[in-house]
Structures are given as structure tokens and as C-alpha cells.
Amino acid sequence: MHTCFVPELAVGLVALPEEEAQHVVRVLRTKPGDVLRLVDGEGRWAEAMVVGTNRKACQVRIDQVFIESETRPGGLVLVVAPTKSMDRFEWLLEKGTELGVEAFIPVWTERSERRIEKPDRWEKVLVAATKQCYRFWKPKLHAAVALSDMWTDHPWLQECQGAVAHCMSSISDIPSRVAWSDWQTSRSRAWLAIGPEGDFSEEEVRTMVLRGATPVHLGELRLRTETAGMSAAAQFGRFA
Amino acid sequence: MHTCFVPELAVGLVALPEEEAQHVVRVLRTKPGDVLRLVDGEGRWAEAMVVGTNRKACQVRIDQVFIESETRPGGLVLVVAPTKSMDRFEWLLEKGTELGVEAFIPVWTERSERRIEKPDRWEKVLVAATKQCYRFWKPKLHAAVALSDMWTDHPWLQECQGAVAHCMSSISDIPSRVAWSDWQTSRSRAWLAIGPEGDFSEEEVRTMVLRGATPVHLGELRLRTETAGMSAAAQFGRFA
Known part of the structure; x- marks a missing residue:
């Protein structure tokens, strides 16, 4: 499953950031119905279904945002x-x-x-x-x-x-x-x-x-x- | 000290391999009297004094070849x-x-x-x-x-x-x-x-x-x- 970086993850209909949208549409030829993995780099992630695409945009539906960890793991x-x-x-x-x-x-x-x-x-x-x-x-x-x-x-x-x-x-x-x-x-x-x-x-x-x-x-x-x-x-x- | 790769290390007057010679002469502008470190990649090394250079060649004098280890260390x-x-x-x-x-x-x-x-x-x-x-x-x-x-x-x-x-x-x-x-x-x-x-x-x-x-x-x-x-x-x- 392809992973997209989406800084503001929220439940509902979400437009992927432009660069991610172009990649999934033009390079990966993602279609409505396909599922993507989204991460925000701040401990949260979601699986999202693609609901609409055009050349420059990709809209997805997020049903649930999972919190992997609330605080940045020390290392x-x-x-x-x-x-x-x-x-x-x-x-x-x-x-x-x-x-x-x-x-x-x-x-x-x-x-x-x-x-x-x-x-x-x-x-x-x-x-x-x-x-x-x-x-x-x-x-x-x-x-x-x-x-x-x-x-x-x-x-x-x-x-x-x-x-x-x-x-x-x-x-x-x-x-x-x-x-x-x-x-x-x-x-x-x-x-x-x-x-x-x-x-x-x-x-x-x-x-x-x-x-x-x-x-x-x-x-x-x-x-x-x-x-x-x-x-x-x-x-x-x-x-x- | 610059290191050169010289597959056949031996005591005496030695011409550096062409590629190494060009590098030390043209890029590093090495002159007679300079000292180089030579390794053969097979456990032996030497320090050598440059005795002569021209555009494409570099001759060095090796007084002693040191053997770091006779056999390839397992790893x-x-x-x-x-x-x-x-x-x-x-x-x-x-x-x-x-x-x-x-x-x-x-x-x-x-x-x-x-x-x-x-x-x-x-x-x-x-x-x-x-x-x-x-x-x-x-x-x-x-x-x-x-x-x-x-x-x-x-x-x-x-x-x-x-x-x-x-x-x-x-x-x-x-x-x-x-x-x-x-x-x-x-x-x-x-x-x-x-x-x-x-x-x-x-x-x-x-x-x-x-x-x-x-x-x-x-x-x-x-x-x-x-x-x-x-x-x-x-x-x-x-x-x-």
C-alpha cells in the first residue's frame, strides 16, 4: 500500500497535498476505490479511500485517525x-x-x-x-x-x-x-x-x-x- | 598524508600506477621529496618518497614494505x-x-x-x-x-x-x-x-x-x- 505524507490528518473528506496528489494520480495512476496509507510524521496515521481524482488533485475519505504515540519517542x-x-x-x-x-x-x-x-x-x-x-x-x-x-x-x-x-x-x-x-x-x-x-x-x-x-x-x-x-x-x- | 593504491608493493624504485600517478601529480601537485602512503589492499603497506614526476608518471622510492597481516581477517x-x-x-x-x-x-x-x-x-x-x-x-x-x-x-x-x-x-x-x-x-x-x-x-x-x-x-x-x-x-x- 502506498504511503502519503499528510501533515494535518482529520476524519472526513480530505484533499491530499498537491505534490502527493500529483504523484498518486500521475505516477501510480490511483483510481477511486483504491486505499492509501497516510502518515503525518507526528505519531498519527490513517487508511484512506480515494473518492475522486483529477490531474492535479486527489480527494480521500478518512474514517479514523490512529494515534501510534502521543509523544515523540526519545532516541x-x-x-x-x-x-x-x-x-x-x-x-x-x-x-x-x-x-x-x-x-x-x-x-x-x-x-x-x-x-x-x-x-x-x-x-x-x-x-x-x-x-x-x-x-x-x-x-x-x-x-x-x-x-x-x-x-x-x-x-x-x-x-x-x-x-x-x-x-x-x-x-x-x-x-x-x-x-x-x-x-x-x-x-x-x-x-x-x-x-x-x-x-x-x-x-x-x-x-x-x-x-x-x-x-x-x-x-x-x-x-x-x-x-x-x-x-x-x-x-x-x-x-x- | 595521501594514500595511493599500489597492487604490487616492493622495495626499490617503483612507478605508481598511471591513474594514481596522474592524481598525485595533477591534482595534489606532489613534488620530489614528498612522502606518500602506499597500500596494496592485501595487508601490506609502505611509506614512499617521491623521486621524480612528469605529467603522467610518478616514481617513488620504497625502503621497506610492512606486513600488517598475512591473512585476510575474517569478518x-x-x-x-x-x-x-x-x-x-x-x-x-x-x-x-x-x-x-x-x-x-x-x-x-x-x-x-x-x-x-x-x-x-x-x-x-x-x-x-x-x-x-x-x-x-x-x-x-x-x-x-x-x-x-x-x-x-x-x-x-x-x-x-x-x-x-x-x-x-x-x-x-x-x-x-x-x-x-x-x-x-x-x-x-x-x-x-x-x-x-x-x-x-x-x-x-x-x-x-x-x-x-x-x-x-x-x-x-x-x-x-x-x-x-x-x-x-x-x-x-x-x-x-
Whole structure:
């Protein structure tokens, strides 16, 4: 059954958003009588019968809206420096969604080489992946922020435990790295900061550690930014 | 330090392979006296000093070849149906390399929609990723094979324990799925079969189970083929 993203789900006759309508009508050639699965990305879903279509519109009837969960399930929050290559960052957004990431906070760091934010485009990636993988809650995409402003913009981060992944063998005055796979074992909610291609600076790591973050590594091989995020998400919560 | 892939590493004066030579000369503008890191993807590496360059060639001097390990470390063998989208399969090759996959066996299944094999192109992806992530052993890429011929072409698979990931809630006559994250915990070497977009057929799963494979799932969400492979690789061996 095809899934459509419909931000405002309500019982009754509903017109699908234009983009969804065009897709189901033109590409899938949906006809009256067909049934679609609708999700709002905020924990609600419905099955809806198509009652009318034309080239640009699709009207459906919703008899019942189901609430999968009232509140966003806590999970892994990825604080991540967007990669130089837009493709690689979008790929992380897609894979993170499939792997259950709760939220993304794009951060600009000392060594971030590109600072182009594409919130609309990124949001589309999250919506498509949410539909594809049958999630009920779309990951939250926060506005990009300078790493130094993160604590001011997101005071809630202090309520959950955090870690910072870096590739330096040692940094003076801070503890050695532990394996992320070990650290995350007993957590149901946490944030993890992942740096840009050139890694965080020592000072950036030190600042995060002073704020309570644990320095972690993700294994012996040198992972690209997007692989680090995906790998951490694939491990998170899987091993209690 | 830049890494070059040099299949035949030996002490003495060595000409880099043409493609590597062009890259270090034209793109990186390497000069005599610069030092490069060379790997052969078969467990050996060296540091080499550039002694001469021209537009198409780069000669280096190797004083010592180090052997990181004599034999290919056993790990996860991914038996995977190439995706319709070539990009997505190449992503999996790249990410699997970064995440330590031992070997890939592309398989054609009942529901494989495209059956185009690009061994040269795929090999290039593996080489690039091996260099990037500092692996000493490049993953082995086997020739694509029909799933039904896999046991004949790869009798060695019977020597290591295997699992098959599928999305069906139950299949008659075979055990229910267990979580891959649990199943893999105590293994240092294993193979995992991952199906195409439309999943394996019941019969394909049944045949693999009769050959000793354990049916597994990779979590609650519906993962794309390449996400399933990467996620399984990210978890493998991380939790003893």
C-alpha cells in the first residue's frame, strides 16, 4: 500500500497535498476505490479511500485517525557538521531516518568548509524516508547553528547525556575516548556530536567535554562524517 | 598524508600506477621529496618518497614494505542483491568497506529487477574507500551469481555460520526471525544474505534455512537494501 505524507490528518473528506496528489494520480495512476496509507510524521496515521481524482488533485475519505504515540519517542540526537558534498549529508538524513534517529542539529564548526543550509530540501529527504521506512514520527530537523551557540539555542541538550566523536589519539586535560558501542549500551536517549571532514578542533572537543559530553570513538577505521553518523545510529539502542 | 593504491608493493624504485600517478601529480601537485602512503589492499603497506614526476608518471622510492597481516581477517560476508539504483549499491560497497566488511557476493534473486554487473566500477569504489578509511585489506568482491548457484560457487560459505534477513512476519516450516544484533553477538565471522527491494521469496528463504542459515530481522522499521547491509555491518563484531 502506498504511503502519503499528510501533515494535518482529520476524519472526513480530505484533499491530499498537491505534490502527493500529483504523484498518486500521475505516477501510480490511483483510481477511486483504491486505499492509501497516510502518515503525518507526528505519531498519527490513517487508511484512506480515494473518492475522486483529477490531474492535479486527489480527494480521500478518512474514517479514523490512529494515534501510534502521543509523544515523540526519545532516541539519538545527531549533532552533525554538514559535509562538503550535499549528497553525503542528504544520504545521512535518509539513513538516519531509517535507523530511528530522533533529531538532527546541523552545526557549523571551525573546520566546516561549506556553510550552505537547505532546510526545505533536507526536510523533503526526511519526509520521503519517513514514508518509505514506515516511521510514525519524522525526525526533527533543527536550524543549523554555530557549534558555540548550540547550548544557548538548545538548552534541552543538557537534560540528556551526550558524547563527542573525534579522531585524535589524545587531547590534553580531557579523558581518553571510549567506544561509542559500549557507551551507548544503557541509554535510551542521548546526543552525539560528529565533526566535519577535518574533525573538530581540540578546543571544540574540550568545550563539549566541559559541558558534560563523553569523548568517544567509532572503531579503528577512519569513517567519513556520514558513515560515522549512520554507524552510530545503527548501533544505538540495539544492545541493551 | 595521501594514500595511493599500489597492487604490487616492493622495495626499490617503483612507478605508481598511471591513474594514481596522474592524481598525485595533477591534482595534489606532489613534488620530489614528498612522502606518500602506499597500500596494496592485501595487508601490506609502505611509506614512499617521491623521486621524480612528469605529467603522467610518478616514481617513488620504497625502503621497506610492512606486513600488517598475512591473512585476510575474517569478518562479515554480505550476500546481497544489487539494488535497482546503481548509486545505492555503490554506497553500500563504500560504506561496507568503511565498516569492515570482509567480502561482497552480489546475487541475483527471483525478484531482482536489474541484473547489470559492473565489476570494474564496483572495484574502483572499493579501492577508493579502502584508501580513504585506512584499511589494510580491501574487501573481496566476488562475481555476481544466481542465488541458486551460490552454494556450488562458494562452498566455503558452509564453513561459516550464516543468516538471512527477510521482512515476512512468518514463513511456514521455518523458525521465526531473531534480531540480527543478538544473533551476531558471539561471532567473529559470518555471512548475511540481504534481499532485493521486493524481498526474497519464501522459497528462497526456506532454501537458505535448509542450508543452515538463521532467519533474522534488522529492527522494526522497513530498511532499504543498502541500509540493511550497512546497518548489519555497523553492528557486526561491535558487541561481544
